[in-house]
Amino acid sequence: MDRETWNDLAVFAAIVEAGSFTKAGAGLGVTASALSHRMRLLEARMGVRLLNRTTRSVAPTEAGDRLFSSLRPAIDEVTAALVTLNADRAKPAGRVRVTTHRSAAFGLVLPRLAGFAETYPEITVELVVDDGLVDIVRSGFDAGIRRLPSLEQDMVSVRLDDGVRIAMVASPDYLNAAGVPMIPSDLQRHRCLNYRLPTAGSIYRWTFERGGQTTTMDVPGGFVTNDIDMLCEGALAGLGIACVIESQAAPYLASGALIRVLDDWSPLLPSNYLYYAGHRNLPPALRVFIDAMKTAAPV
Incomplete structure (x- = not known):
């Protein structure tokens, strides 16, 4: 068997396992169109249709399924041999x-x-x-x-x-001017720094926990960012109250540059x-x- 056919058979097996040209291409580092072209050439060389294609998925024909069943044990053996060979090296690389x-x-x-x-x-x-x-x-x-x-x-x-705790923090200057919130509803009279969730695109709703009770709410504010580091920076600049990861604010809390508020309402993230x-x-x-x-x- 020539090298080109052997390589294409390995690609064929990867496509069948993935169930789509796109997913197989992502794993192999090539485009879906390139894989489709290679499979058409392989089918032409072998004189039989191996794959049924739709706009959403790809599946083996009856002949392709028989071929895949024959290839699978051989591919598993080669893969296992290569993994064993790599594992036998003095140091993984x-x-x-x-x-x-x-x-x-x-x-x-x-x-x-x-x-x-x-x-x-x-x-x-x-x-x-x-x-x-x-x-x-x-x-x-x-x-x-x-x-x-x-x-x-x-x-x-x-x-x-x-899990890690949330900390609600603000600068001393801001709190001296605006006052210290004592309960979550007090935030409605404050400027808060909001975070836009990267995937959902919505504004994060602040969560509060106390005595086994959990409350979520939208908070007012004239600042929104999709960068969590900017939340701390905004609080340091006196823009308002930020809701951040506890460890993120720890150095500023230790130095007094930020002050924690509503500490007994701080939730634990998953x-x-x-x-x-x-x-x-x-x-x-x-x-x-x-x-x-x-x-x-x-x-």
Whole structure:
């Protein structure tokens, strides 16, 4: 068998597994149109139609299904052999591409990367910070980190923390001029700094918890941003009251540059999870990255 046909058979198997040219192309790093062209050439060489195509999906014909059933064991054996070969190296190597939201990037991943880099110098970690929701398979990521409600379906997940508290903060000058809110409804008489959710596009509704009771509300304000760092900066500049991650405000609270308000109403955000597509043979570089992220995680 010539090399071109062998390569195209591997591509054919990837398309059948993905169920679409687009998803297969994302995993292989090529366009859907290029895959469609290659499959037409393969079908022409073999003299049989292998795939049924629609505008939304692709599925094997009867002949294609028989071919895929024959190819699958061979591909599994080759994949397992390559994974074993890579695992036998003295140190795992390669690239691990991870998407995460900003607070997890700074609060969870970065503190664990120094030791990881020293132990695995041949692994490159590409950390893409994006507060929006991301399809990790379609976008070519090995793993993602998001809070529990935002996890993608059908993923293997690992908890990384117990959740973090929210802090509502403002500058001393602002509070001296506007007064200190004592209960959440007092915020209706204040300027608040609002956050626009990246994926939904809506304004985040502030949440308050006390005595087992949870309340959410829209707050007034003349400032909106989609950058969580700008919330703290706006509070420091005296624009009003910001709702931020507790660890994000900690240095400013310690120095007195910001003052916390409504502390006994501060809610706990859901836990962060690292998640990845489940499969039997994880690349060694991804496996040790997952282990490193779990090391400091709560049990």
